[in-house]
Amino acid sequence: MNAVVANIVSNDETTQSIVGKTTVAELQLQYSSPSGKTLQVADTNLRFPTLSNPNIMHYEEKGKEEEALGESGEEAECSPLAATREMVEMMRQAGRNVPEHLSDNDLLSLQEHTTKTARKKFLKFLALKESYKKARKQEKEKRKSESQPQEEEEEEARVSLNSYLITKRGRYLNSGCKWRAAQAMLFGQSLVFDMSYEAVMNQRELSNTISQLQECLTWNKRSLEPFHIHFCNLQPNSGYKRELTSRYGDSWDNLLITATEQRHVDMFPHKQLVYLTADSPNVLRSFDHNKVYIVGALVDKADQSSVSLTNAKRLKLDTARFPLDHFLQWDSGAKNLTLDQVMRILLTLRDTGKWEQALEFVPKRKHSGFYPKNLVEGPVKMFTDVARMKFKKRAKKFTFSETGSVRDAGHKPLTQPGVRNVFKPKQFMEPDGKAKGRKNWGG
């Protein structure tokens, strides 16, 4: 009997060496059965890869690989994380839009999403992020390989530049900007970002908000006459603060802005404050240098209606919106702008006083151009309903005949031009009949 067992074991060893693996169950089977059968089992085991793929031989290579992978993952099978990872991998192989690499953190936050759709969206988001990263990396490498010789030439040109003008750049410029910002903090006009909207945003929206704020600060710094920026309602342990300190690090304390926990209503006289919000019934006609404008530091990707207007209503503040549909041919669609766009519009408006220039910063995809100049000049004309109606009718005919497109604007409901109130006394104010869509430019 002993000899038989030894025989089996040796037999088994050879099997292992040939196939690369034998499961415990198979071993047990071999021990319990008589020797003759053992051999048979071992035999079938030997032929296993060819048996399962009788037709197509080239499966073998890949199949073994996969199995080997599976073997190593078998211990981890009990943990749901590994299983999720595997599932995502299979989804990738099935051609779904999921990322190639998943960090453990990503996996954990994936499991926090309870519904299938939420998971799918999260994976898509990760995949998109990954693809951007990859594209950027590729571009960088490409540029690197292309631009090396050019750089040397530039270097030479720079050295040989002989001029009586002293070139100033880098740190020097920066200190100039800082000087202006410091001046603004003493004498400049205030602009408030209201940081009280953490509750209505999720993590992703919050981090987008901070990115936009960073951009705002940059544009402000570069302008010739910056605003004195206030971050109001910035609680020390809020998400805003956490994100800001993680982005700025130590330099957060050196920023030339006022960040405070106080409310804007407590810091400025009530009459001076104007809340800029896209849902407001009032239109901002001109820039007032004595007012303090408030912009809500808010990004709302999900559908939330008039968050900042609600806030302004509660505080009984004046509100205003930009005259977007007075200058731009706006078909439909939300009129919410990002924070940096609002910042650039305000800066330009303050410097030039011209809406045409300021509204250049509204994304071009959102509208189909400015109204013609003769209509806008003496804005009185364009600010009336009748003028815009007439223009729209004319414009429609024009586009129809010109492009010959099938899309007939005639059947679309006319965008009712709002504000008949601009040049009328206040008692004639009437909100637009049209649903304005979401108009929170984060404000």
Next chain:
Amino acid sequence: MGPSIYPYLSLHLKYTFPLIISRPLFSVNKSYSFLFKRVMLPNVHYFSTKDWNEVYANYKKANRESKQKNDNDEKIAVFARSVFAAGTAKRKNEIFRSKSANEAQEHQENYRRGRGFKLPDHPLTTAEWKNLKENAENSRRFEIRVMNKMLCERADINVAKSFLAYVALETGTVSYELLLKYLALCVYANRHSEVFDVYDIMKSRFKAFDNAANGLFMRGFCMTERWKEALPILETIKKLSVPSPRNYADVIDGAVRHGDIATAWALYNEILDTGIIPKQQTWQSLFESGLSDPSTVERLESILYYMRDNQIYPNESVAQSIKAWFERLPGDKWKGRWSTGEPSAVCESCQVKLESLQLTEEEYRQLKDHVMTDVIEGQDIFSKTTPEELELFKAFVKQNPAFDVVIDGLNVANTTIRGKQSQMLLEVVSQLKKQGWRVLVLGRKHMLQQSCKWDQRHMSLIQRRAHCFFTDNLTEDDPFILYAALHSGNHCVFVSQDLMRDHKACMPNSAMKRLFFKWQRGHQLVLNTWILKKVHFQFQTIQDYDTIVQTDKTSWHIPYDADGVDRCTFEVPQKWLCLTRK
């Protein structure tokens, strides 16, 4: 006192200010329009659908004639059916779309999509496939695109096989994605042996599958004798996520098909435990299983009660199997008939009175409280109104006696595209007033400013004939309408074309949403307007029976979705299955 005085007041006015009253800008000639004489209110008497069809036909005829005379004659679609009747929204949409003539464009796009590569109709050799690839316009992702195309057109399985053989020879391997698509093709074509082959191949190559593959395997297995192998697959899905109702439906179908009714019911209970809404197909297979097995009567009845509790309607094929099951029941003799709901609250075929749409006192109170706390106040009272205004409104509602009709002023006014808004509102208010009803008009403050839309003479007349409450311009007035109507009690209806879906969505749970919907169906008066030389309007009829699965022990009444009718979530079916015991 009010209602008894006001008619005289208006009479008096008519004589003193003939200019205001008798010469409206667009006159609605009452003697001319028989519709006008029959403007009716709920629970009084109705325009039956038959009458209405006649009117509609006449209207169309008139329209056609006038169209021949004058091409530019205005076209206004008339929607005779209730806004809550199944398919109305779809029909409306179609009419609008045909108007805007977008279809031509869509057609073109479809055509463009269908063009390009053409699939062969017989298996090709490797060389031929290679040739095809080289000749293709775009060889990027050629394999995937060909496979997708086969899946779309449900191509012959042998063609797919020859294609896979070509891919295997060409690239040395067949990717998971291609195998998955091939599997789908096999499952849809009911090629069981191929499904098993793919299963073996994939099982040997990959350790795990994604949900799509698992679902397809389950579906493939459940059609065959090996359906039991689907159960472990279901278990593996459960480990990572919740199986879809489709997966359950497949397995239950397989179990029923192979006579394992106990497993089917165990799985069905599992569905209910996880809170998923089962597929219609599941119910169909369960009822079909009941044909042979009489022991499941109670369980099958519990399905009907489940439908009742969740206001779910079976589709036509399920209704047919329910009918078959009832008629085959041993013992009692059941007779099933198809009928349509008539506005008389009585079943057409068996004359049994249908359940009323009225709410109980308790339900009314609940709904009122929820409208106040969840719809008006919500998370932030400032988002829809202000606390001061709300107090004012509450006081206003309390002071005044219960209203009979609450009018959504802006909505009603905007139903016309001709003339002034205020004129339209005035007409509606006067009509309702004539019935001796106590009317409340809710609007916004800007209506009280003289403008080209709001004539203040009309507004002052409206204020004389009805109670009015004007909210701030920034306030949402719809929730106030709901609250006022609910506060006035069961007899009070509200006039609006708005379906109030956003307010329904504010309700905390699905039970409250259903309750709101039930109340809405019983208390919303929808205005239809159309222009036939003049502006006409008519109120849609209000049902007074509830459209829900119902029983009174001797009979069952089951509303079902007829085939070919696209029902939106805010609509209820119009067809009934009537089952009576002899």
